[in-house]
Amino acid sequence: xxxxxQTPKHLITATGQRVTLRCSPRSxxxxxxxxxQSLDQGLQFLIQxxxxxxxxxxxxxxxxxxQQFPDLHSELNLSSLELGDSALYFCASSVVPSTTYEQYFGxxxxxxxx
Amino acid sequence: GENVEQHPSTxxxxxxxxxxxKCTYSDSASNYFPWYKQELGKRPQLIIDIRSNVGEKKDxxxxxxxxxTAKHFSLHITETQPExxxxxxxxxxxxxxxxxxxxxxxxxxxSVKP
Numbered sequence: 371x372x373x374x375x376q377t378p379k380h381l382i383t384a385t386g387q388r389v390t391l392r393c394s395p396r397s398x399x400x401x402x403x404x405x406x407q408s409l410d411q412g413l414q415f416l417i418q419x420x421x422x423x424x425x426x427x428x429x430x431x432x433x434x435x436x437q438q439f440p441d442l443h444s445e446l447n448l449s450s451l452e453l454g455d456s457a458l459y460f461c462a463s464s465v466v467p468s469t470t471y472e473q474y475f476g477x478x479x480x481x482x483x484x
Numbered sequence: 485g486e487n488v489e490q491h492p493s494t495x496x497x498x499x500x501x502x503x504x505x506k507c508t509y510s511d512s513a514s515n516y517f518p519w520y521k522q523e524l525g526k527r528p529q530l531i532i533d534i535r536s537n538v539g540e541k542k543d544x545x546x547x548x549x550x551x552x553t554a555k556h557f558s559l560h561i562t563e564t565q566p567e568x569x570x571x572x573x574x575x576x577x578x579x580x581x582x583x584x585x586x587x588x589x590x591x592x593x594x595s596v597k598p
Contacts, residue, residue, distance in 0.1 A: 372527065403585060413528070413573060413588040426585045460527060464584060471516045471535065471579055473586060475527040 373397065374463050374476035382482045388449040391479045395442055395463030401425070402444040403464075403473060404436060408457040419444055451483045486511045488576050490589025498597055503561045505592045507574035510555070514576040517550060517557045518586070522571045531572075532559070564596045 373396035383389055395402050404416040415428035419438035430436075433451075438444045448455060458480050462473040487510040497503050509517075515536035520528035534541045534548045534557065541548050547560040557576075561568055571593050575586040 372529075401584070405586075412590050413575075413586075415585045415587065418585055428585060462586075471577070471584065472518070472530055472533065473584070474530065475520075477527050480525075 372474040372476065374399075374461060374474055376459075376461055376476035376479050378479060379477065380480050380482075382484065383451060384484055385451055385453060387451050387483075388447065389451065389481065391446040391448070391459050391461075391481075393444045393446070393461035393463075393476055395444070395461075396474060399463035399465050399474075400442065401464045402438055402442070403462045404444070404446050405460045405462065405475075406457050407460060407478075408454075411457075413460075416446070448481070453483050456481055456483045486576075486587045488574060488587050488589040490574050490592060492592060493590060494593045494595070496595045496597065497564050499564060499566060501564055503559075503564055503568070503594055503596075505559045505572055505574065505594075507557050507559075507576075507589050508555055509557070509576040509587070511576065511578060511587070512555070513578040513580075514555075514587075516577040516579055516584070517548070518575050518577070519546075519548060519559050520573045520575065522573065522591075524571075528573060561594075564594075566596050566598050569594055569596045 375394045401420045416430045418426040436446045458478045460478045462475045489508045518533035522528045550557045574589040
């Protein structure tokens with residue numbers, strides 16, 4: 371157990387819908403990263419938040435957005451869902467990116483868009 | 485752009501043999517190189533990492549080497565066991581320039597036959 375929690379574990383929804391994925395980082399970690407894992411694209415970085423502020427952005431679609439709250443949990447919002455958005459979504463956390471390098475992953479949310 | 489190439493995509497060895505997985509990165513600013521092990525449907529687990537100021541690091545049966553000049557790094561597993569069977573991902577990160585986001589290789593599916 372990494373100490374990073376994610377809910378829900380599984381999500382099945384229809385095309386065009388909107389979903390919210392939630393992540394709680396390890397105690398003491400200020401930074402949260404979101405990654406998408408699909409069969410054809412592998413593990414891809416989406417976005418990073420550090421202490422409530424957006425720090426880095428990857429190839430995240432405009433239909434996707436995220437935020438980090440004062441209690442440091444983070445939410446990833448996916449809207450206008452398409453079949454191709456079906457994937458495993460992981461969040462990872464680290465203490466402070468510039469001093470502690472390790473990222474620990476949560477168990478993931480498996481999203482199925484039908 | 486940032487890219488990490490990983491080879492081979494699949495690797496099959498006999499129990500007790502060694503396994504080597506190789507990665508090449510493109511971003512010369514990369515300074516942190518972790519390796520993750522992922523079992524089917526589970527989260528990536530950090531197994532070993534190396535920073536750019538070190539050429540080699542070992543932890544029991546696992547070792548990682550880094551050649552910064554050639555932008556290569558490798559994972560070595562000795563005395564392989566069936567429980568080492570999993571998908572292994574290398575990654576590269578630039579802690580200071582990009583907040584520590586991980587750029588992953590495509591993964592290597594390791595199969596250890598008893």
